[in-house]
Amino acid sequence: MRRVRLLVELERRGSLASVAEALHLSASGISAQIARLEREVGANLVARSGRGLRLTEAGHRLAENGRGLLAAMEAAESELRQLSGEVAGTVRLASFQSAALLLVPHALACEETHPGLRVELVQVEPEVAVPALLAGDFDLVIAEEYPGVHPWIPVETHREDLGVDPLFIVVAERLLQGRALSVAGGRIPWVMEARGSAAREWAELTCRRLGFEPDVRYESDDLLVHLELIQHGRAAGLLPALAVVRGAPGLHLTPAGSARTLLTLSRVGSEHSPAVRVVRDALLAAMRSVDSAFELLNRAH
Incomplete structure (x- = not known):
């Protein structure tokens, strides 16, 4: 099954180098394991394509079946843990920053209720965390979903929603200078997350709906950096309630009229694991x- 997992990862990631980086293995070691898998199943699973490898039809078929086998194995392990009745072991949790600041510290109280449970936290954005979840690096990921942005959640994951996090357009009062946001929006600098992220796609769509193209002068995945720039009057931004709920003096908050959905993802088959x-x-x-x-916060604004 370890070799099947490598084949599934090769299909998903497209190159030995990407699989090696994700699983912390050498490319030569992965290639040797796949060659051994070919001997075990009696079929050519990969073929050379330039400097890399591509899956053959047999490779794609085995990878497709392999995803189901891996999920079934996770489910069997979860069922055995349920039968023991014990909540124990390590849960590797990945979370983006605002949830790591406001949700995770409260949730860690579960370790006190279950002394055999150990929770390890890694702060990382969902775009990185979800592929790592599928590779087995994490057991649970806190992710986010923005309105109007194309779905991105892999079918190999089990999803459970936590709730909604209202979104706000945030700017220092002095930066507006009495102007309406629709008038000032195209003339002031903005801070947003990196291109390609769901948050950035949603933020740009929101500005365009308000009638202007944002001048994105600053980029950061760190919402605390966003908040500092906004509070110092250097930029406007779009922030979730989790980022401003602890207080934002001197700031003008305008509800964006929508909310992001906060959710958790685990691998299919592991969702019933007691831990x-x-x-x-x-x-x-x-x-x-x-x-x-x-x-x-919504009522106040």
């Missing part, structure tokens, strides 16, 4: 605890 279930429930409880703060 994964406990951490998921703890994150859901943490989300409920900030919902009232979100309501107050």
Whole structure:
């Protein structure tokens, strides 16, 4: 099954180098394992294509079946853990920054309730975390979904929503100088996340709906950097409630009229693992605890 997983990853990522980087293995080692798998199944699974490898029809067929086999193996392991009745082991959790700041610290209380449980956190954006989840580097990922942005969640993952996080257009009062945002928007600098991210796609679409093209002068995946630039009057930005709910003096907040969805993802088959279930429930409880703060923020603006 380890060799089948390598084949599945090669199909998903497209190159030995990408698989090697994701799984922390050498490309030569992966190539040797796939060659061994070919001998075991009695078929050519890969073929040379330039300097790289491509899957043959047999390789694609085995990779397709392999995804189901890997999910079934995860499900069997989860069922055995359920039978033991014990919540124990390590859950590797990946989270983007704002959720890591406001949700995860509360959720970690589950370790006190279940002494055999260990939760490890890595702060990383969903675009990186989800492929790493499929590769087995993480057990649970906190991700986000923006309105109007094309779906991106792989079918090999199990999704459970945590709740909604209202979105705001945020700018220092002095930067507006009494002008309406629709008038000032195209004349002031903006801070946004990197190109290619769901947040950036949504932010640009929102500005265009307001009638202007944003002058994106600053890029960062760190929302604390966004907030600092905005508070110093250097830029305007679009921020979720999680980023501003703790207070934003001197800022003008305009509801964007939409919200991002916060969700958790695990590999299909592992969603019933007692340890994964406990951490998921703890994150859901943490989300409920900030919902009232979100309501107050919406009413105030």
